[in-house]
Amino acid sequence: MPTRTDNRPHTVALRHVLGGLRAGGPLELMERAGRQSQGALTRLDLGAFRPFLVTHPDHLRHVLRDHGANYRRGTAMWKAMGRLTGLGIAGEGPQWRASRDLWCKGLAGGAHAFADGTAAAVADAVAELEARVAAGATVDAVTEMTRIVLRVVNPVFFGSRIPQRECDRLAAAVAVAFDSLLWRMALPFVPLAVPLPGDRAFARATRTVNGILLPLIRRARHARHSGPDLMSALLDGADADGRALSDAQVAQDIVALFVAGSESSALTLTWTWVALAEHPGLAAEVRREADAVLGGGPPRPGHARNLELTRRVLAEVCRLYTMAWAVPRAAAAEDVIDGVAIPAGATLVLSPYLTHRLPAFWEQPLRFDPGRFTEERVRGRHPLAYLPFGDGPHQCVGQSFFFQQAALVVAAMTSRFRIAVPTRAEPRAAVALRPRGRVDLVLSPRR
Numbered sequence: 001m002p003t004r005t006d007n008r009p010h011t012v013a014l015r016h017v018l019g020g021l022r023a024g025g026p027l028e029l030m031e032r033a034g035r036q037s038q039g040a041l042t043r044l045d046l047g048a049f050r051p052f053l054v055t056h057p058d059h060l061r062h063v064l065r066d067h068g069a070n071y072r073r074g075t076a077m078w079k080a081m082g083r084l085t086g087l088g089i090a091g092e093g094p095q096w097r098a099s100r101d102l103w104c105k106g107l108a109g110g111a112h113a114f115a116d117g118t119a120a121a122v123a124d125a126v127a128e129l130e131a132r133v134a135a136g137a138t139v140d141a142v143t144e145m146t147r148i149v150l151r152v153v154n155p156v157f158f159g160s161r162i163p164q165r166e167c168d169r170l171a172a173a174v175a176v177a178f179d180s181l182l183w184r185m186a187l188p189f190v191p192l193a194v195p196l197p198g199d200r201a202f203a204r205a206t207r208t209v210n211g212i213l214l215p216l217i218r219r220a221r222h223a224r225h226s227g228p229d230l231m232s233a234l235l236d237g238a239d240a241d242g243r244a245l246s247d248a249q250v251a252q253d254i255v256a257l258f259v260a261g262s263e264s265s266a267l268t269l270t271w272t273w274v275a276l277a278e279h280p281g282l283a284a285e286v287r288r289e290a291d292a293v294l295g296g297g298p299p300r301p302g303h304a305r306n307l308e309l310t311r312r313v314l315a316e317v318c319r320l321y322t323m324a325w326a327v328p329r330a331a332a333a334e335d336v337i338d339g340v341a342i343p344a345g346a347t348l349v350l351s352p353y354l355t356h357r358l359p360a361f362w363e364q365p366l367r368f369d370p371g372r373f374t375e376e377r378v379r380g381r382h383p384l385a386y387l388p389f390g391d392g393p394h395q396c397v398g399q400s401f402f403f404q405q406a407a408l409v410v411a412a413m414t415s416r417f418r419i420a421v422p423t424r425a426e427p428r429a430a431v432a433l434r435p436r437g438r439v440d441l442v443l444s445p446r447r
Contacts, residue, residue: 017044041337058338065392073330081181098237122151122152148409158229158231217231218247
């Protein structure tokens with residue numbers, strides 16, 4: 001662990017911050033800062049705004065575990081997102097705890113509780129794609145992965161109460177709303193009355209989201225039908241004061257986790273095809289595993305646990321293409337991290353994206369190597385060196401569900417198609433880590 005005795009963090013000067021932003025935007029800035037600091041606590045000089053960059057696993061343990069109560073979500077990012085997601089599962093305090101408990105209750109059976117529906121939804125979605133495209137057809141990866149993921153998400157989130165076309169429209173509106181928040185996150189001091197780029201798109205998308213979700217919630221509440229879906233868990237649950245959640249609270253909590261359940265999953269699958277295209281030998285191994293496990297048929301509930309290589313590939317994709325590439329926290333009270341004084345009210349930016357690239361914890365960190373995720377190597381690694389799903393009380397509750405559905409999607413796709421990615425894809429920093437431009441998949445049916 002790096003140590004400092006002068007109570008001053010490593011600082012990236014304003015001219016270097018601006019140089020990084022000009023060269024490649026926020027991601028290039030973060031990568032430059034990460035290369036300079038190599039895990040040391042770093043302060044980014046943005047003029048009046050000087051956040052701390054936190055990447056070392058020991059520092060992350062301090063913030064997320066040992067002193068987690070002192071580091072809260074009250075930052076520009078969370079305030080901007082709160083206009084859409086409310087203060088439940090995306091907030092802090094008693095209401096966050098109540099919402100999280102409801103989500104955990106809804107997922108209490110683990111991924112296997114949804115295994116039958118997940119496998120069937122993946123099989124149907126991939127078969128529909130095969131029937132729809134011609135041999136050698138080129139499709140948009142994000143669009144098609146989103147379409148497949150939403151076939152899984154619909155029954156798990158909504159108990160299939162919503163027509164699939166409306167579910168697709170909801171996902172598109174949520175994605176637009178979140179992408180429209182970047183300026184509000186970057187300029188939190190600008191009053192809402194002062195228009196910024198993205199405001200109109202955010203307002204339109206929010207109207208669409210509420211127009212789909214609120215009538216759906218009212219109908220579900222009136223029908224009084226409870227099922228093994230997450231919406232039922234919210235409708236049957238209570239807030240921090242023991243009162244039933246309002247329709248607006250249910251809608252906000254659904255939106256907050258809908259992003260993780262749909263957009264993040266679809267983007268991770270997109271990056272998976274990019275990675276496999278860059279490593280054809282590994283792609284052939286993944287295809288052989290899919291053929292052996294699926295046996296030429298559709299995916300079944302028990303298949304996911306046997307797709308060991310595929311799951312390691314997905315874990316490595318999550319390392320190099322971390323969706324939550326930068327996660328802010330605010331210090332409620334003054335503190336000291338590794339000898340560096342943290343003032344009350346200071347913003348800390350946790351970057352799993354950079355943590356996953358620290359050479360002290362990852363040999364040849366930019367090399368794609370699923371072998372990093374064998375049981376032996378995982379046991380030998382610092383527990384906070386890998387955190388694509390976060391850590392501490394706010395850790396994502398859907399991690400096992402993601403790996404189950406994603407492994408089945410990869411296996412079903414590779415068993416039915418030969419998949420090529422004809423152009424190189426580069427990441428860009430939005431709310432999640434998105435490709436810069438379109439990622440094409442060229443699909444050639446194997447049968």
